[in-house]
Amino acid sequence: MKQTSIGGTKRKVTNALAMAGLVIIFIAYMFPFIMVVINSLKQKRDIIKSPFSWLFTIKGLSFDNFVKAFTQMDFLNAFKNSLLVTVSATVLVTLLAAMLAYYIVRHNNGISKLTFALMVASMIIPFQAIMIPLVSIYGGTLNVLNHRVTLIFMHTGFSMAMSVFMFHGFIKGNVPMALEEAAYIDGCTHAQTFFKIVLPLLKPIISTMVILNSLAFWNDFLLPSLVLTDKKLLTLPLSTYSFYGTYSADYGTIMAGLLLCVVPILILYVVLQKQIIGGVVAGAVK
Amino acid sequence: MRKGVMKKVISLGLILVLMSAMLTGCRFGFASDPDDPNEEEKEIPIDTSVDTFEYDSSLSGTNITLLNSKAEIQVALEKMGAEFEKKSGVHVEVMPVTDGDSPYTKVVSLYNSGTPPTASILDTTDVIALAKEKAADLSDESWTKEAEGYLTEVDGKIYSFPLCIEGRGIIYNKAVIEEALGESFEPDSVTTQDEFKELLERLVNAGIEKPVSMAKEDWSLGAHHLQYIYETYEGTSEGAGEVIEKIKAGKLDLESYDRLREFLNMFDILKKYNVAKGDPLGADYDEMAIDLADGKTAFWFNGNWAWPNISEAGAKEEDEYGFLPYFLNNDRNDFVNHQIQASPSKQVMLDGQIASEKEQAAAKEFLNWIVYSEIGQQMLVKTCNIIPPFKNNPYEPSDPLSADIYTKVHEEKAFNASAIVPNDHWAVLGASMQKYLADRSSREELTEDIQKYWDEQE
């Protein structure tokens, strides 16, 4: 990743300037998070009257908000639901999208073209435009709402277009036909070829799609709120509803709740960080 | 890559500390504060020893759902549901309207999904919109007799159960006023707009620079402020409906309509003494509660639903808070100068379309239980902190704002009028009112906006 540095002081000066610029922008990026962390430890009154004051000048600094958020959200149960939905939907969409994209790339026929065009176009459908038709079909006609499976299925469908789009670009640019042809000569079936030869080659883009999709599923609010109403099935973002009152919000608990929602995904992010960045870098755009 | 590793270790460490601290509920040593309202949720004990309500045992085991659009009583309703289940065997699932949804959107999407709630707590306009198509007819329920004057009729039938009375006006903090003026303050002594202005002026001279808080939110401006022009037409809901018809039909010239002129006079007074005068649209709702409790201000235009915020800001139940009327003129005999507005606000509607007969019967039993059982009566008032519209309920609300409304309703110092306006009234005209509040439009433009809004209605 290192670039050979050419030039002398001029280069050093520009580098230093660039670094300074980066650091400033970086701090600006982090600012809201810093505010959330600080204020999640304060009480409402202090949050409103002096949001910016540093932690230790405030009395009543405590983890109360976290305790309250933890119990009110029924954290463990909601966490379990979120995990189940996110993991299943992510696995499903990744696999199906990879296969569909592979088919589209290798079969340049009418169906492929039409499907791909529809998918790209569908990426610009506003969700509000299909919200009511969606619930009236799945609830009114099929009566399958309030099941986690339905939510998983819908998540899969909604993120299909974007995922196929990304896989499509990657396969087109990075998976050589020659390898597959060699496999066929060795007597592999299409399925064997895909799973043994092609899929491993897709690793970088898979890790990217996994993180992007699981982030989206983990944080989504609108779709789960339409599909799930049963309390036992609520996902993490849904379970923070009670912190928002009709007239005012319980800021401290909201921020603590937010951190509780983010922490699991943050862990995943820290662990996978290298693959995520690497994944986008290795393949993404072609 | 040592940095990367370090970062990982540090982040993971932080997360672990955070997690373990949460789980053990540990606090920093100096954190404990006896005045902290978060510290211990106070619970008013409910006496469950007497219960003469007759439960229908055949309904035991039925499941019903209740959609709640009154977020502040979510927990209380859940407790109520649990208590009802203990006695009757009917399970009540309380579903909240989640953030970012309006109650109406939620109900519509639930109906479309084929799983409508058995009962829904909605605003009156929502009930009117849905009643004929979806709701169960409740005209024959016995509680209708206990709630006379608070029922909403659609084509001569009753489709909804009035859950609570809410009132609004100018909230005062008595202690602050008395301390500033150095004399005792008698709310009833203020009887006209001029007297109110004089009081404000005295408070300014006594050092409270800007004694009034007013919310910038469109629902406050568009519904709670502006709707006075309909509701004070003659102080009844029918009157409000009548004046709206007249405006729509072009039979009433808004420019020469007294109530509008008077309302704007009062609004201008509030505006002049607004604590956020420098940036009226930047005012923060929670800060207003704190300012009122702290004595930075003495008045806040709001309703009894503001109590949880004021209490959270440090006020106690024994403190003296109450309402002044929204003074419209200097005529002591005009009811608006000695009565505040109070009317039923949230309604419970039962689904009559998809719910089975048993579910409907169970939901009806729940409503009856709220009105007639000793436990239900207590919980409605004490647990939910609601002012009941039912004559037979002997309990009185304990927080000073609700208590004040309760007293005023019983002493006829309140008028029961609520204007039924289209659902986007508060949003559309709320925006116009915001403009006026920020001095970005004149009275004429505001009047024009109101006229235009009504012209566009069918």
Added chain:
Amino acid sequence: MKSKNNGKDFCMFALPGMFCFFAVVIIPFVYGVYLTLTDWNGVSKVKNFIGLKNFAGVMRDGQFWTSLLLTFKYVIFVVLIVNVLAFAIAYLLTRGIKGQNFFRAGFFTPNLIGGIVLGYIWQFVFSRVFVSIGESTGWKMFEVSWLSDPTNAFIALVVVSVWQLSGYMILIYVAGFMGLSEDVMEAASIDGASGFVKLKNIIMPLMMSSITICLFLTLSRAFMVYDVNLSLTAGAPYGTTEMAAMHVYEKAFTSRQFGIGQAEAFILFIIVAVISGIQVYLTKKQEVEA
């Protein structure tokens, strides 16, 4: 994989994914388009066919066109700023700067939080934190809440959107830069090409495929902004920051004109489709194979 067994391949590879996609996106969408031709209000049992009446209603809804115009303005700002900023940062982050992995990760973090919550955090920052900074420092710019003035509230929306979208675009641009072979960069440096010339003549053409994707993503996301709009400003002050998607929602549910709202959503879709189509066509033409 050509030749025989085409049908079996199709069933195995393409069908499951296509089924999910059509069942969840396309069918409801088509049904939604059908609904714009009826007088259904979202609740009633009967749907009467009324032809294009709802579209006539859209024409009369002046607020929709105002919000559309505002959306255009917003999209222009967001797309430009996001892409310039992301491009520049990505460039800096591929030059071998110390801790560049740390930075890359950091810039991605806004993506860790969902839109609605994110709007609330920023609303808190704008209306409480900045104002309190203004109070204690006396800085004019933070004296009053940005969200109470139409122009500043608009700026606030742009700032938050840039903040939210740029992290992802940075990653794609970083990917693009990493894909440029080092020879190209080095050759350019040795040839003495520097600064702007190098950027314009060598880097830009090679980066066109990244630019195509980023422009497409920012365009469509900016046009459809809803979450942040709702939770940051909710259209305040006095409805001046209501974007098209939010207006559509309000029309359908707050004003209860479901058919018109649905028709507006459809028009919005057409507009976005046409504009992104043109954009992809234009930028694709610029692409060269690296």
